[in-house]
Amino acid sequence: MAVETAAKEKKQKKERVRMPEQAPKVRARNFIEVPTGYTPEMAKEEASRCLQCKNPGCVDGCPVGIDIPGFIKLILEGNFTQSIRHIWKQNSLPAVCGRVCPQESQCEGKCILAKKGEPVAIGNLERFAADWERANGTGALPPTAPATGKRIAVVGAGPAGLTVAGDLIQKGHDVSVFEAFHKPGGVLLYGIPEFRLPKDIVAQEVNFLERLGVKVECNAVVGRTVSLDELFEEGYQAIFLGLGAGLPKFMNIPGENLVGVLSANEYLTRANLMKAYLFPKVDTPIPRGKDVVVLGGGNVAMDSARTALRLGADRVRLVYRRSRDEMPARAAEAHHAEEEGIEFFLLTNPTRYIGNEKGRLTGMECIKMELGEPDASGRRRPVPVKGSEIELPCDLCIVAVGTGANPLLTSSTPDLKINKWGYIEADPKTGKTLKKGVWAGGDIVTGSATVILAMGAGRNAANSIHDYLMRGW
Amino acid sequence: MFKIVKREEMSQGTVVLNEIAAPLIAKKAKPGQFVILKANETGERIPLTMAYTDAQKGIIAVIYQVVGKSTALFKTLKVGEGYQDAIGPLGKATHIEKLGKVVCVGGGTGVAVLHPITRGMKEAGNHVTAVIGARTKDLLILEDFMRAASHELHVCTDDGSYGRHGFVTHALKDILDKEKINLVVAIGPVPMMKFVSKLTKEYNVPTMVSLNPIMVDGTGMCGGCRVSVGGKTKFACVDGPEFDGHQVDFDELMLRLQAYCEDEKACHNEFCRMEEMGRK
Ligand SMILES: Cc1cc2nc3c(=O)[nH]c(=O)nc-3n(C[C@H](O)[C@H](O)[C@H](O)COP(=O)(O)OP(=O)(O)OC[C@H]3O[C@@H](n4cnc5c(N)ncnc54)[C@H](O)[C@@H]3O)c2cc1C
Ligand code: SF4
Ligand code: FES
Numbered sequence: 139m140a141v142e143t144a145a146k147e148k149k150q151k152k153e154r155v156r157m158p159e160q161a162p163k164v165r166a167r168n169f170i171e172v173p174t175g176y177t178p179e180m181a182k183e184e185a186s187r188c189l190q191c192k193n194p195g196c197v198d199g200c201p202v203g204i205d206i207p208g209f210i211k212l213i214l215e216g217n218f219t220q221s222i223r224h225i226w227k228q229n230s231l232p233a234v235c236g237r238v239c240p241q242e243s244q245c246e247g248k249c250i251l252a253k254k255g256e257p258v259a260i261g262n263l264e265r266f267a268a269d270w271e272r273a274n275g276t277g278a279l280p281p282t283a284p285a286t287g288k289r290i291a292v293v294g295a296g297p298a299g300l301t302v303a304g305d306l307i308q309k310g311h312d313v314s315v316f317e318a319f320h321k322p323g324g325v326l327l328y329g330i331p332e333f334r335l336p337k338d339i340v341a342q343e344v345n346f347l348e349r350l351g352v353k354v355e356c357n358a359v360v361g362r363t364v365s366l367d368e369l370f371e372e373g374y375q376a377i378f379l380g381l382g383a384g385l386p387k388f389m390n391i392p393g394e395n396l397v398g399v400l401s402a403n404e405y406l407t408r409a410n411l412m413k414a415y416l417f418p419k420v421d422t423p424i425p426r427g428k429d430v431v432v433l434g435g436g437n438v439a440m441d442s443a444r445t446a447l448r449l450g451a452d453r454v455r456l457v458y459r460r461s462r463d464e465m466p467a468r469a470a471e472a473h474h475a476e477e478e479g480i481e482f483f484l485l486t487n488p489t490r491y492i493g494n495e496k497g498r499l500t501g502m503e504c505i506k507m508e509l510g511e512p513d514a515s516g517r518r519r520p521v522p523v524k525g526s527e528i529e530l531p532c533d534l535c536i537v538a539v540g541t542g543a544n545p546l547l548t549s550s551t552p553d554l555k556i557n558k559w560g561y562i563e564a565d566p567k568t569g570k571t572l573k574k575g576v577w578a579g580g581d582i583v584t585g586s587a588t589v590i591l592a593m594g595a596g597r598n599a600a601n602s603i604h605d606y607l608m609r610g611w
Numbered sequence: 612m613f614k615i616v617k618r619e620e621m622s623q624g625t626v627v628l629n630e631i632a633a634p635l636i637a638k639k640a641k642p643g644q645f646v647i648l649k650a651n652e653t654g655e656r657i658p659l660t661m662a663y664t665d666a667q668k669g670i671i672a673v674i675y676q677v678v679g680k681s682t683a684l685f686k687t688l689k690v691g692e693g694y695q696d697a698i699g700p701l702g703k704a705t706h707i708e709k710l711g712k713v714v715c716v717g718g719g720t721g722v723a724v725l726h727p728i729t730r731g732m733k734e735a736g737n738h739v740t741a742v743i744g745a746r747t748k749d750l751l752i753l754e755d756f757m758r759a760a761s762h763e764l765h766v767c768t769d770d771g772s773y774g775r776h777g778f779v780t781h782a783l784k785d786i787l788d789k790e791k792i793n794l795v796v797a798i799g800p801v802p803m804m805k806f807v808s809k810l811t812k813e814y815n816v817p818t819m820v821s822l823n824p825i826m827v828d829g830t831g832m833c834g835g836c837r838v839s840v841g842g843k844t845k846f847a848c849v850d851g852p853e854f855d856g857h858q859v860d861f862d863e864l865m866l867r868l869q870a871y872c873e874d875e876k877a878c879h880n881e882f883c884r885m886e887e888m889g890r891k
Contacts, residue, residue, distance in 0.1 A: 318698070318828070318830055319828065320649060320656075320695070320696040320698070356696070357696050357697060357698045358635075359698060359699070359701070359830055362639070362699070362700060362701060362830075363635055363636065363639060363698075363699065363700070364635065364639075384830075384831075384832040385831060385832065386832070386833065386834045388834065388844070390844075394844065395837055395838075395839060395844065395863055395867065397866060397867055397869070397870045398870075400834075400835070401833060401834040401835075403832055403833045403834065404827055404833035404834055404835045407827055407828065407832070407833055408827065412655070412656070412827070413653075416653075417874065418874070418877060419653065420653040420654075420655075421653060421654050421655035421680055421681055421684070422655045422656070423871040423874035423875065425870070425871075496866065496869075497862075497863065497866030497867070497869075498866075544830065544831050544832060545831075546830055546831055546849060
């Protein structure tokens with residue numbers, strides 16, 4: 139017993155193995171991924187910090203319940219091939235999740251080591267296992283069940299839709315994914331930048347599904363090109379809607395339509411999907427601001443700010459109306475952004491945009507805020523401080539204050555019930571909507587959330603769809 | 612790939628017609644709706660309102676003016692070649708109904724978009740007068756089509772080289788002075804739509820315009836296409852492209868259309884240089 143405790147203490151004292159990254163000054167001017175990954179030695183060293191708890195907190199913290207100590211043990215033993223297969227049982231996109239999950243509020247936040255020191259770097263290890271497989275794996279496909287002859291249409295090729303497609307194809311069904319954009323991936327492709335999630339990884343995940351037999355139809359705007367009822371007429375027996383929450387919100391303050399004010403969706407879509415950072419080698423332009431202001435405090439704001447820096451901005455300021463503690467961004471992203479030189483203007487709210495006679499943005503007026511009483515979300519509500527207006531000169535402003543439900547499909551499908559914000563009503567356990575044969579999950583049900591929650595919703599819906607197809611409604 | 616099955620040049624090669632095989636879009640498209648075309652892997656997504664469609668043959672037709680890098684690239688595409696991506700039909704369809712007397716005013720390539728609406732208005736039982744204009748005779752397009760689609764056609768050129776000497780607004784004013792008009796549809800360059808709307812406002816005649824702001828996705832996801840209509844922000848790709856001309860802030864639209872002028876020029880010059888090199 140005493141020996142065991144001593145061993146535990148020794149483990150706890152071991153320092154967390156940092157993942158090497160590009161130096162802040164260097165990376166702030168390129169689009170290459172920031173952290174460069176663990177070597178096998180580093181991964182084993184970090185894996186050795188795990189206490190292999192009997193009742194692991196980390197697993198409770200994982201929205202899809204990955205057997206974390208299990209896969210870490212396999213890494214420690216050097217059995218990387220089995221380690222990734224162990225993760226795959228619960229998570230089909232580990233290379234993505236290892237990079238973008240908010241680990242600090244999920245698995246790592248619940249890790250026993252976090253109580254006294256630093257938690258096991260679970261995200262880094264997950265990423266390592268997935269990257270190792272991509273570089274060295276056999277590429278062997280998992281077995282699929284015998285064909286059932288059932289046809290399923292998945293609308294939207296984001297993490298929710300891709301998860302449904304992957305699960306159902308393995309259960310022997312015939313799956314087609316319909317995507318409005320000209321390339322699949324959803325936010326993974328058009329939203330999250332290359333320097334955080336290389337697009338090769340997204341392409342490879344989709345390619346993996348295609349090799350399993352999933353058909354991906356791009357340029358298909360469901361609700362316009364084809365309706366849900368037409369899909370049923372074409373012989374699809376079940377439909378999953380993973381439409382995301384793609385409608386950009388604006389501030390609705392004067393001057394918002396000046397040239398130089400863009401939604402983060404537009405800015406990031408130009409940069410990521412259209413690869414406008416390579417302009418003029420590609421044809422889509424993107425405004426290259428010298429003095430940039432980003433509104434918001436989430437991942438989207440961090441991604442926009444860091445993209446602006448990489449596109450040559452001299453100065454990037456992030457204006458957020460609450461305090462640092464309330465920023466919804468992943469801790470790692472806020473940290474990286476600060477290291478790269480992004481200035482945070484906290485407890486500050488924009489009141490209007492200022493432009494010149496050519497209709498171009500030249501600055502904005504903001505007001506200082508202070509924290510008042512807690513609001514419905516439990517966060518203290520920021521209230522303006524009278525007479526504290528300041529003017530920030532800028533030539534580009536990116537609005538990253540949230541997104542909502544795009545009504546394109548729901549408005550053309552009246553029998554699909556939506557709530558007052560426009561999100562689709564669906565059973566939280568199964569994803570069943572009120573339209574027969576139609577499921578929904580991910581951001582279009584919950585409002586913008588996380589990749590892993592969208593995947594979790596996808597998995598639940600896939601199980602429910604499978605049930606329905608084999609047994610009935 | 613979305614193959615080009617027919618191609619024609621007009622207006623001395625500054626305007627190009629493409630008939631494109633896109634059966635799914637053709638089946639659904641209605642007058643007034645647009646498609647987004649992307650030529651190749653590195654291409655830009657360009658919105659173009661459809662000039663006509665044929666559901667049976669599975670084709671859609673677009674007519675575009677060569678104005679920058681992307682349309683110059685489109686122009687190089689031959690019959691048998693095609694677009695990597697075509698997305699649509701997007702936007703709201705024109706609301707066509709029997710109102711009585713309708714005047715359809717078109718300028719430049721706007722005439723291509725105006726044509727199916729004109730025909731639709733005539734088929735719906737309206738008396739349709741069409742007014743089309745161009746800078747000069749050689750730039751005029753679809754005259755015969757417009758003649759067939761309307762009851763009466765007036766042609767104007769800015770330089771007087773053909774038809775009536777003057778702007779479409781002059782011809783329109785004469786019509787408005789003469790009789791009670793129930794609706795004016797104006798589609799063309801922004802200044803033209805602005806002045807038509809200004810004129811019809813004086814006569815209190817409802818006016819519909821079709822807007823062409825810069826777009827990315829065309830499905831309401833980026834907000835790049837926002838326009839001010841009656842003091843409210845609208846997304847042209849989903850709320851439009853057609854709006855009440857009396858409510859549109861055309862000056863703002865004009866400024867927003869210039870957003871990428873400098874970049875566009877640089878990109879286009881580079882493209883022309885490469886083309887030139889290719890030829891040598
Ligand atoms: C910039 C940015 C950074 C983010 N960073 C993180 C992060 O670090 N960690 C994290 O966990 N989460 C992050 N998120 C949130 C996360 O990406 C989303 O919660 C997740 O992608 C939602 O998945 P989804 O499948 O529901 O929808 P999406 O990923 O939005 O995919 C929906 C897809 O459906 C398509 N579609 C929509 N309507 C139609 C239609 N009518 N017909 C056909 N196709 C349609 C869309 O084009 C899109 O491809 C970020 C989001 C953004 C925007
Ligand atoms: S809680 Fe931490 S130490 Fe315990 S099993 Fe999970 S990762 Fe290992
Ligand atoms: S083009 Fe993106 S919202 Fe209209």
